[in-house]
Amino acid sequence: MRIGVFICHCGSNIGGTVDCKSVAEESYAFPDVVFSTDTMYACSEPGQQGIIDAIKEHNLSGVVVASCTPRMHEPTFRRAVERAGLNRYMFEMANIREHVSWIGKNKDANTNKAAELVRMAVSKLRLNRDLHSKSFPVTKRVLVIGGGVAGIQAALDCADAGLDVVLVEREPSIGGKMSKLDKTFPTVDCSSCILGPRMVDVAQHPNITLYAAAEVESVSGYVGNFEVTVRKKATYVDWDKCTGCGLCTEKCPSKKSFDRFNEGVGPTTAIIIPFPQAIPKKASITRDACRQFTKGKCGVCAKICPTGAINYEQQDELVSMKVGGIVAATGYDLMDWTVYEEYGAGRYPDVITSLQYERLLSASGPTGGHVKRPSDGKEPKNVVFIQCVGSRDVSIGRPYCSGFCCMYTAKQAILTKDHIPDSQSFVFYMDIRSPGKGYDEFTRRVQEEYGAQYIRGRVSLIYPKGDKLIVRGVDTLMGGQQVDVEADLVVLAVGGEATQGSPQLAEKLRISYDSYGFFMEGHPKLKPVETNTAGVFLAGSCQGLKDIPSSVAQGSAAAAKAIGLLSKDMLASDPQIAQVDMKRCVGCGKCIQVCPFKAIKEVDVRGQIKAEVIETVCQGCGLCNATCPQGAVQLSHFTDNQILAEVEALCRF
Amino acid sequence: METIDLTRPDTAFIREVEKESGQTVSKCYQCGNCSAGCPMSFAYDIPVSRMMRLVQAGQKEAVLSAKSLWMCATCETCTQRCPNNIDVAKVMDVCRHMARREGKGGVYAVKTFWDAFMQSVGMNGKVHEIGLMVMYMLRTGRVFTDVDLAPKALPKGKMSILPHRAKGRKEVADILRRFHEGAADEQKVQARLAAAEQAGKQAATQEGGRS
Numbered sequence: 001m002r003i004g005v006f007i008c009h010c011g012s013n014i015g016g017t018v019d020c021k022s023v024a025e026e027s028y029a030f031p032d033v034v035f036s037t038d039t040m041y042a043c044s045e046p047g048q049q050g051i052i053d054a055i056k057e058h059n060l061s062g063v064v065v066a067s068c069t070p071r072m073h074e075p076t077f078r079r080a081v082e083r084a085g086l087n088r089y090m091f092e093m094a095n096i097r098e099h100v101s102w103i104g105k106n107k108d109a110n111t112n113k114a115a116e117l118v119r120m121a122v123s124k125l126r127l128n129r130d131l132h133s134k135s136f137p138v139t140k141r142v143l144v145i146g147g148g149v150a151g152i153q154a155a156l157d158c159a160d161a162g163l164d165v166v167l168v169e170r171e172p173s174i175g176g177k178m179s180k181l182d183k184t185f186p187t188v189d190c191s192s193c194i195l196g197p198r199m200v201d202v203a204q205h206p207n208i209t210l211y212a213a214a215e216v217e218s219v220s221g222y223v224g225n226f227e228v229t230v231r232k233k234a235t236y237v238d239w240d241k242c243t244g245c246g247l248c249t250e251k252c253p254s255k256k257s258f259d260r261f262n263e264g265v266g267p268t269t270a271i272i273i274p275f276p277q278a279i280p281k282k283a284s285i286t287r288d289a290c291r292q293f294t295k296g297k298c299g300v301c302a303k304i305c306p307t308g309a310i311n312y313e314q315q316d317e318l319v320s321m322k323v324g325g326i327v328a329a330t331g332y333d334l335m336d337w338t339v340y341e342e343y344g345a346g347r348y349p350d351v352i353t354s355l356q357y358e359r360l361l362s363a364s365g366p367t368g369g370h371v372k373r374p375s376d377g378k379e380p381k382n383v384v385f386i387q388c389v390g391s392r393d394v395s396i397g398r399p400y401c402s403g404f405c406c407m408y409t410a411k412q413a414i415l416t417k418d419h420i421p422d423s424q425s426f427v428f429y430m431d432i433r434s435p436g437k438g439y440d441e442f443t444r445r446v447q448e449e450y451g452a453q454y455i456r457g458r459v460s461l462i463y464p465k466g467d468k469l470i471v472r473g474v475d476t477l478m479g480g481q482q483v484d485v486e487a488d489l490v491v492l493a494v495g496g497e498a499t500q501g502s503p504q505l506a507e508k509l510r511i512s513y514d515s516y517g518f519f520m521e522g523h524p525k526l527k528p529v530e531t532n533t534a535g536v537f538l539a540g541s542c543q544g545l546k547d548i549p550s551s552v553a554q555g556s557a558a559a560a561k562a563i564g565l566l567s568k569d570m571l572a573s574d575p576q577i578a579q580v581d582m583k584r585c586v587g588c589g590k591c592i593q594v595c596p597f598k599a600i601k602e603v604d605v606r607g608q609i610k611a612e613v614i615e616t617v618c619q620g621c622g623l624c625n626a627t628c629p630q631g632a633v634q635l636s637h638f639t640d641n642q643i644l645a646e647v648e649a650l651c652r653f
Numbered sequence: 654m655e656t657i658d659l660t661r662p663d664t665a666f667i668r669e670v671e672k673e674s675g676q677t678v679s680k681c682y683q684c685g686n687c688s689a690g691c692p693m694s695f696a697y698d699i700p701v702s703r704m705m706r707l708v709q710a711g712q713k714e715a716v717l718s719a720k721s722l723w724m725c726a727t728c729e730t731c732t733q734r735c736p737n738n739i740d741v742a743k744v745m746d747v748c749r750h751m752a753r754r755e756g757k758g759g760v761y762a763v764k765t766f767w768d769a770f771m772q773s774v775g776m777n778g779k780v781h782e783i784g785l786m787v788m789y790m791l792r793t794g795r796v797f798t799d800v801d802l803a804p805k806a807l808p809k810g811k812m813s814i815l816p817h818r819a820k821g822r823k824e825v826a827d828i829l830r831r832f833h834e835g836a837a838d839e840q841k842v843q844a845r846l847a848a849a850e851q852a853g854k855q856a857a858t859q860e861g862g863r864s
Binding site for chain 1: 684688694735
């Protein structure tokens, strides 16, 4: 074998603390190395050309590049060696940046360690074999989880590109948080007017199958061919028969049910159609509130329904399907602000959340768009907004900025003035974060044109006085002056958190999530919608809180990735998978037990039980290889012999 | 208003406050919640959030001469409200001690009250209210402070004419004497702290050597 070694300086990233030249010289002493050099940037165009030229000139049969992490540039160099006519797996990478130069300052020790890592890579490369991908067909269907604005956008984009789309939504209607909003910043255009048509598009698109009131039960399989099971929750209404006429919701005698869509502003009936523009516009029964279920007798809706759609016996239903790609767009929830004792912890009815205020402002809300405070139904004159409730607060474990509260608070202050012209808004803020297009101008407008009083400081106490609430805060721009505001209504700009069940869904999808439950993107800059699991993409606030424009942009981005993936008829499989040596296999089945991907099955070979790897399912994790008592299962490209060769290279003294 | 030169903040002062209080003052992002909740703010010359800013900026003189240090009731509402988990009351407390060590008079009446309190404890092993009040009134000339409370407190046995003396009053007096000896001389305190640190280090090295 003829091996070439290339030691990259990476500018001063490696060259600063590793003597690359001497590592290159030392490499000549390693077995089978016939060529060795150092290069300033191996990944650059001339750097890659240098590798290709050396392969041709010195008739190399394998290449080692000692540079950065393989996460970024292993594919780059594999393509380079392939261009020079070698198999792409006749290449090894030694990480002398993240593992050496960036973590140690001692140049001698670093140079020594770099040489050791190169020796290991060379030893492994000597046992590398040509590997060839196989191709397998893909399922041209995308699963979108979450029917908020990001999920809707992703679903529509995929469907318009000709893919089949399955959209799964937990609530009885799609629309997400955006459908609860009255207006949107910074244009103050009607939220349901711009979202509504898109929701209708989802319902009418021939390529989209919508499962509302449904959740993803399980996911198995792999990129291009996921097996997904969806649980359609019982709504006790046969949606095939329900016409959405709403007679049942008028006649339902149980009128004290918690109104989820309206954030608990006013009660609702036990059988509901969440809001007028709901998609699908179908009724569903809240079991806990329904008299038929709690008292055992009622049946009013069943009697009144003109199509006989009510079915109290309905059960959850499981639907299985095959999809090629998955877009997770599960959004966010508001955090539980009642941890704040100083804001009353929920004791004062006139201290409400921003989303509840949206429902008060909305013409389709429980008050018909007339702002009435919850305690006595009076129109408030002084409205106090408090920002950063549950954001940027280390003491309750939420150090992050929710990103959208500054803007929606400004919008709500504007809407307050529009609804109640003789009202006065007060906004307690810490910093105004308005980096979007037209955003900062918007926060100026609310102060200059709408006369909102912006007070720079937090609020320490809210207490009732008569039918008012006294808000005790501070104005730090007055030098830390304590200030009191007599409020009729206090609106808390409550921050967001990862939606309930996010970690559980992440585990089903085998994607990572951060300590707050937000899904992790593949790379914070260069892979913003990909995950570390091939074929699973992210859109919207499930990846990190963001406003509507960003969520829509990310929805389209995720769709573009899914469309790109499924634009191919066949996908190439990774040949770095497990293989069973039939002669050695004793059929003990241990590999089948440990395989997390169900990629090994039992086969009967001339009356003997043997293990067989399903090549398209195997992810190359190597668990079976480590488990097999016979050494019969070997992970290609990481065989026992290759690993041991590396160990031996390291422990040769 | 005079311009403050921020080029060279008193980093030694910042470090000292951080070390003695165990708090990281750079965590403060000036939301002002401490000032918003402070029930003594009406009596402050510098609100507590500004005191925190002055500490951050290393403005030792301004911090240690502030009246606010002496008006703080150590109710700890500021600590309770701080979104960054800073023990603000502790920072105030540490600055108050530093002011005393630097010989800053502070607010005479407050300082005198505390001194009288500690003196009473030193004599009796616990506080004797009437003795404390007499000492305080004589030194400050505020002879009518709170005397309206006496008719209510006396019949309930809340205040006795003669002091009740605690059992270990000699030991208590010793503790206070040692403290005062040290506190009177800043250098002595520093020397003792240094000696203790040195001894600790030696013990550690010896232990390390043995193992």
